[in-house]
Amino acid sequence: MPELPEVETIRRGLDEKIRGARIAAVTIRETRLRRAIDVGAIESLAGRRVRGVTRRGKYLLVDVGGEQTWLVHLGMSGTLVFASRDCPVQPHEHVRVEIAGRGVLLYRDPRRFGLMRVGRAEDFAELRAIGPEPLGDGFDGETLRRRLRATRREVKAALLDQRVIAGIGNIYANEILFRAGVRPTRRCQRLRRAEIERIARVAREVLTDAIERRGTSFSDYRDSDGMPGSFQQSLAVFDRAGKPCRSCGATVQRRVHGGRSSFYCPHCQV
DNA sequence: ATATGCACCTGTGTGC
């Protein structure tokens, strides 16, 4: 579910709520995520103090000092919601982290595609190959061009590949390509330099706008306050098959590639 | 290298 804007929204909320606080206790109710939770490792968070919360792609990194970091990926349906200390156990609440004097942090994940572990940040294999941050300093058309020109893949598949660029998922890949005027099926090698420049530029625009709107709550995404985002109101093509393009009125198309839906305007996107 | 299919799970919406 959550892509870069949703994870970033959660990061900002959490950083504000738990930075500087001590972790009082950890309760694990369900270990069966995508990979089984290492109970001992997660329980070792108890007693540590939160230094800050950062993000890499769709991963959250909670620095708890002593060279240790709590790594969390929310998968498709994960949420990290901050609640009061007396909050009753919620459905699909797999992990509860008590933050001394502040409240509790609930990790909920109905589909259990998420992941969490504790270790040294530089040892996390899943972070090693992640591509550049689209909102990072120095990300531009040239950065993206270098990573796309060598491949014959369809451009949407490349944007979804976390090794090519960090944090983009199915919603934002579709929205970025719409705003850039490029069809999802275009081959990377055949893209004009100006098109790649546009993709890089609108990627930053779309992701920035979406963070301002606190993410897309197309069904069940919630931020760390349990509140939905509002970027779904700004979606141009995602989940709008059969509806008129907001720009030209042509009918938005849906196609499936590699098991994932692509949405595009046949008139606005070339 | 790349494409495809599937697997991991639960929940929701749709059509019959």
Add this chain to the structure above:
DNA sequence: TGCACACAGGTGCATA
């Protein structure tokens, strides 16, 4: 109302 089925924001693996 019940049931079957399609589909969902992610990732990783096996296979061709």
